[in-house]
Amino acid sequence: MRKIILLLIFITIGSEISFGQIIDMHMHSYTEKTFWVGTARNGLASSKTAKETLEQTIQKMNQYNIEFAVVCGSIESLEVYTKADKRFIPGYQDSEETLVPLKQFEEYIKSGKIKVFGEVMAVYKGKTLADPSYQPYLAICEKYGIPVGYHSGGSFPNAQNLGWPNYRIKFGDPFLIEDVLVKYPKLKLYLMHAGENFYENTLRMMDGYPNLYADLGVEMWLHPMTKDFAIKFLKSAKEYRVLDRVMFGSDQMVWPEAITNSIDFLNALDFLTKEEKEMIFYKNAKKFLGIKN
Numbered sequence: 001m002r003k004i005i006l007l008l009i010f011i012t013i014g015s016e017i018s019f020g021q022i023i024d025m026h027m028h029s030y031t032e033k034t035f036w037v038g039t040a041r042n043g044l045a046s047s048k049t050a051k052e053t054l055e056q057t058i059q060k061m062n063q064y065n066i067e068f069a070v071v072c073g074s075i076e077s078l079e080v081y082t083k084a085d086k087r088f089i090p091g092y093q094d095s096e097e098t099l100v101p102l103k104q105f106e107e108y109i110k111s112g113k114i115k116v117f118g119e120v121m122a123v124y125k126g127k128t129l130a131d132p133s134y135q136p137y138l139a140i141c142e143k144y145g146i147p148v149g150y151h152s153g154g155s156f157p158n159a160q161n162l163g164w165p166n167y168r169i170k171f172g173d174p175f176l177i178e179d180v181l182v183k184y185p186k187l188k189l190y191l192m193h194a195g196e197n198f199y200e201n202t203l204r205m206m207d208g209y210p211n212l213y214a215d216l217g218v219e220m221w222l223h224p225m226t227k228d229f230a231i232k233f234l235k236s237a238k239e240y241r242v243l244d245r246v247m248f249g250s251d252q253m254v255w256p257e258a259i260t261n262s263i264d265f266l267n268a269l270d271f272l273t274k275e276e277k278e279m280i281f282y283k284n285a286k287k288f289l290g291i292k293n
């Protein structure tokens, strides 16, 4: 029955829309302690509690056939999410000033509590991934084949006065982490938000480093400016033949409706074929994460 409905929608809307499975490379998790109510963004209202965020996120995953979602947050929030739904892949986000101790980090990886290191928040702390403090963690990720998701590009307005005094836009430039790619040639690294305003540098890096991936992150729904960057990035990625390393990520945060908006945004791009959309929604992430079935 579901297939028939999908087929009918498919015929009605057109041939360029993808209805395959989805892997979301960029979600966020919260506990009631870490949850925050956001202001309305680009017409989307914030959820009111951590519980509501989780429930609405799962509902969206069911609705859109999201097979897996990398969810980024504290270890406590990741435990809540992975317990609630097996489709969540736990990503450790270093929102605190200091990272979890190295030994603990390795233990979490061995026990499966951390399967992705990200969203790495270096830029919010006035650093980049090339900072010495991250190096032993990256060596462990390379050793265990743990993907690293690194925040690149800009952030929300007034970030410096909203808890991140050391944040500067310039730290989001992907060129600043080139040494990391040289130092850890086997590291599975993806640039979250695809470099956003630095999208040209992301493209240059993706050509120069054939193992570098990118997710579209918040770009597809947050702001007219980020949407514009996403379109320019995707058009060039297609022309430069690096589209096979671009991945879908909603960065839903406290706005679960952003999952819908992100999917609709990507599906509406008429310069991408159905096959290219399927790559971005699913196939590229499957390859990157090494999911076999």
Ligand SMILES: [Zn+2]
Pocket: 026, 028, 119, 192, 217, 251
């Ligand atoms: Zn994010």
